[in-house]
Amino acid sequence: MTDSKNNGERDREVVSNSVQTPVQTPVAEPRTGRVDTPIEGASGQEEDVTFAQRLRAETAQAHRFAESTNFVKGILKGVMDLASFGNMQAGMYLVYCALEEELDRHQDHPMVGPVYFPVLSRKAALEADLEYLYGADWRSQVRSTPARSEYVDRIHWLGANDPTLLVAHSYTRYLGDLSGGQVISKIARRSLGLEGSNGLTFFDFDEIDNSREFKNEYRSRLSQLPLSEERAQEVIEEAKQAFTFNQSLFEELEGSWIRTLANFLPLVSNRRKRA
Ligand code: HEM
Incomplete structure (x- = not known):
């Protein structure tokens, strides 16, 4: 057990060395109000601060970094093409396969069980979306990448060695x-011209009324x-890492997205010249 813990620490070092992006990019002010919006029922008294409030407050900066990546900013501005959207969801599929496999496996674990909600499962929804976006042979389009495999490996490692910390990944x-x-779903529907839930089932939690x-x-x-x-502090640290994994997924997607946009540029400038 001690060995596996040590491995865990080493594993975490490897993950953080390679994934955490140095904070150089100027970070936009939060647009979401997430940090300032009080959680309902919270009195604001310091001694009453719940674990959920701590988790939210302590991951606020990581949330801001993840939502300030150029890829996410592009989505929010409606600058998105179907291929990049499909690629993003292909990555999500790998992450959710890992997450839901481990959460299912540990559903009776004393820490995982209380936050295990089958209504949240996204794997089947992603399968439907990827089939819509890529067609019947969608599985051949789902590829691993360095950022995806680091995220997935971490989830499986936790499943094997420290299931309590899966809570951080479920939360994030x-x-x-x-x-x-x-928010992403509404904007994507408009900017990609998707109809109904076609390609967007992932965002549709139809079993959750409110x-x-x-x-x-x-x-x-x-x-x-x-x-x-x-352990509470370890869950918080793991959640920060989970945000960083997501940030890395977006940063990786940014490269392919920029290439796609660049392909459109000659068309746009030719059209302008002709006009
Ligand atoms: C498109 C960019 C994003 C927008 C517009 C956005 C917006 C928001 C908003 C408005 C909330 C507050 C909801 C509430 O209090 O009920 C929120 C919470 C949250 N967001 Fe984001 N978000 C974005 C990206 C992300 C990303 C990339 C992640 C990580 C994968 C993430 C994870 C979370 C989590 C875990 C919460 C819950 C915080 C809590 O109440 O404890 N968000 N987000």
Whole structure:
């Protein structure tokens, strides 16, 4: 056990050395109001601060970095093409296969169980979307990349060695999907000309009637986890790392997205010349 913990620490070092991007890019002011919006039911008294509030506050900066990548800014401005969107969802598919495999496996774990909600599962939705976006042979289009495999490997490593920390990954992805994901979905529908839920099932939590209430329930379950102070801090650190993994996915996508845009540029300038 001690060995695996040491391996874990080494593993974490490798992950953070290679994935964490030095904070050089000027970071835009948060557009989402996420940091300032109080969580319902919170009194604001320091002694009453729940674990969910701490998690939100301590990952606020990592959230800002992830949502300030050029790829995400492009999505928010509606500058997105179907190929890049499909590529983003192909990466998500690999991440959710890993996450849901490990969460399913540990659904009776005392820390994972309370935040295990099958209604959140996204794998089947992503399969439907990828089939719509890529056609019947979509599986051949889903490729691993360095950022994807680092994220996936970390999730599997935790599944094998430290399932408690899977909670951080569940929180980062699912609460994000229920929040910013909804913004992305609306903009993508418009800018990509998608109709109904075609290609967008991933964002559609049709078994959740009231996402605000659901998120509050999820946060309340998080806050009731019997975590020691040390473990609570480790979950927070893992959640920051989960945001960084997501940031890396976006940064990696940025390269292919810019190439796609560059292909369009000659068309645009030729059109302008002709006009
Ligand atoms: C398109 C960019 C994004 C936008 C517009 C956005 C927007 C938001 C908003 C408005 C909230 C607050 C929701 C609420 O309090 O109910 C939120 C929360 C959250 N977002 Fe994002 N987000 C974005 C990107 C991301 C990314 C890339 C991730 C990580 C994968 C993420 C993870 C989260 C999480 C975990 C929360 C829950 C915070 C909490 O209440 O504890 N978001 N986001």
